[in-house]
Amino acid sequence: MTDPAAMTDPAALAADLVGDRAGGWDLAGRLPDDVVRAFAAAGVLCPQVPARFGGLGLSSVDTGELTAHVGALCSSTRSLMTSQGMVAWAVSRLGSPEQHAEHLPRLAGGTTAAVAFSEAGAGSDLSGMAARIEVDGDKVVVSGAKVWVTGAAYADVVLVFGRYGDGAAAVLVPTSAAGVTVTRVPDPLGCRAAGHADVLLDEVRLPADHVLGGAGLPVEWLVTPVLTYGRLSVAWGCVGILRACLAATATHSRTRRQGGRPLAEHQLVAEHLAELHVAEQAATRLCEHASRCWDESTPELVSAAVLAKHHGAVAAARGASRAVQVMASAGARDGHPVARAHRDAKLMELIEGSNEISTLLLAERALAVWA
Amino acid sequence: MTTTAETRDADDVRRNLLEFLKQRAKAEVEPDFDLFAGGLVSSLFALELVVHLENAFGVTVGGEDLKIDNFRTVDAMTALVVRSGGARG
Numbered sequence A: 001m002t003d004p005a006a007m008t009d010p011a012a013l014a015a016d017l018v019g020d021r022a023g024g025w026d027l028a029g030r031l032p033d034d035v036v037r038a039f040a041a042a043g044v045l046c047p048q049v050p051a052r053f054g055g056l057g058l059s060s061v062d063t064g065e066l067t068a069h070v071g072a073l074c075s076s077t078r079s080l081m082t083s084q085g086m087v088a089w090a091v092s093r094l095g096s097p098e099q100h101a102e103h104l105p106r107l108a109g110g111t112t113a114a115v116a117f118s119e120a121g122a123g124s125d126l127s128g129m130a131a132r133i134e135v136d137g138d139k140v141v142v143s144g145a146k147v148w149v150t151g152a153a154y155a156d157v158v159l160v161f162g163r164y165g166d167g168a169a170a171v172l173v174p175t176s177a178a179g180v181t182v183t184r185v186p187d188p189l190g191c192r193a194a195g196h197a198d199v200l201l202d203e204v205r206l207p208a209d210h211v212l213g214g215a216g217l218p219v220e221w222l223v224t225p226v227l228t229y230g231r232l233s234v235a236w237g238c239v240g241i242l243r244a245c246l247a248a249t250a251t252h253s254r255t256r257r258q259g260g261r262p263l264a265e266h267q268l269v270a271e272h273l274a275e276l277h278v279a280e281q282a283a284t285r286l287c288e289h290a291s292r293c294w295d296e297s298t299p300e301l302v303s304a305a306v307l308a309k310h311h312g313a314v315a316a317a318r319g320a321s322r323a324v325q326v327m328a329s330a331g332a333r334d335g336h337p338v339a340r341a342h343r344d345a346k347l348m349e350l351i352e353g354s355n356e357i358s359t360l361l362l363a364e365r366a367l368a369v370w371a
Numbered sequence B: 001m002t003t004t005a006e007t008r009d010a011d012d013v014r015r016n017l018l019e020f021l022k023q024r025a026k027a028e029v030e031p032d033f034d035l036f037a038g039g040l041v042s043s044l045f046a047l048e049l050v051v052h053l054e055n056a057f058g059v060t061v062g063g064e065d066l067k068i069d070n071f072r073t074v075d076a077m078t079a080l081v082v083r084s085g086g087a088r089g
């Protein structure tokens, strides 16, 4: 931790680092390296790492508000928070005390990280993963082809999930290791500067202690804690998207006049504003609930995170569409906050459990509680 | 929880877990019933079980303890809690 301002106010640091540049990053499809490095060095990408490991030590509720804040500024940067936070949480949850001591200070202090589950043949159904992690004496050999890994283009380390014996394991793979090839996904629809990349692992040999604990668990057991962090982070990011949409549309509809009055005084426009307000409030409350469950370690956190993510993503996608409607031509160019929101939010309906997969999980929950 | 690791014994843990299964999975099972073979443990429920163990008994279930056999039955989870210092044996 070198920057005392970030220690006291990571939100101010984020506002300062992003400024009004997110639109340009969206158009360029890149975040400047120095910005990514500054976020990582300040521990902002994984704010829940405890202070004893050099992290900001924020609660889930406070991390959530910070995530929404960054999400309102730039969903690409927020995506990096989601990925790095998942890796740090995987290390906390699955790692041994030695692995905590080794990796958490790095993740909170400048090392950038991404998380790789998906493959060409394994999207919604991760049991189809073909990547392999094989023990060879005091080494492991990692082989496979991961796709769409958020942040991989900026990452020093990728947490790779793969088959391990009869089950699965997660292994920390430095992108500098021999046999690792990172290739950017060209022209993503949204979160365009988030550095999505395919990661090819060609017999990458690593010390066996790069494999996190829990190795051999069934794949769903291993990924669920990590995805739960990701879901909550995406959910808060969607709150941010809705806040950015509210800020843009409220200002615009008060100042722009058509038909002799401000847009906001046309009732059909006012309805869009009201619905955006409802969407942001409902999404925020579900996120707060899930984060409180997280902070209190109640088992409900698992389904509460799915609920918050599902509602948040759907509400953000609908809300962003409304925002484009209200802004009309004023928001109809790439780079504009509502144009970004529109594309970014749509992708939130696909990741960390698509709308369909989340729906199935929530139906399971409904049956468990009400049947 | 009003009990502590000092006052709690394995039977308390077993009772608590059977009740949790009843509440959360609508399942009344014997302590040695194989929850996986019985299809009772979904991916979400697996994590809920881990969080419940940690929260109810003040233990940490990480790294090495994350083995499927530690969660296969109520008896196995009870043994894990005792080993982790969450209750007297």
Ligand SMILES: Cc1cc2nc3c(=O)[nH]c(=O)nc-3n(C[C@H](O)[C@H](O)[C@H](O)COP(=O)(O)OP(=O)(O)OC[C@H]3O[C@@H](n4cnc5c(N)ncnc54)[C@H](O)[C@@H]3O)c2cc1C
Binding pocket: A083, A114, A115, A116, A117, A118, A119, A122, A123, A124, A125, A147, A148, A149, A150, A151, A188, A190, A191, A196, A347, A350, A351, A352, A353, A354, A355, A356, A357
């Ligand atoms: C912006 C972005 C960032 C990403 N970041 C990462 C990352 O960091 N790490 C990573 O590992 N992956 C990442 N991914 C990949 C992402 O996790 C997958 O895209 C996602 O899991 C869906 O898989 P798929 O694209 O293969 O779609 P498919 O699984 O092929 O699904 C296609 C459609 O079918 C539906 N469907 C599938 N199965 C069922 C079912 N059983 N019941 C009903 N409907 C079903 C889906 O909901 C979807 O609508 C990212 C993807 C995107 C777009």
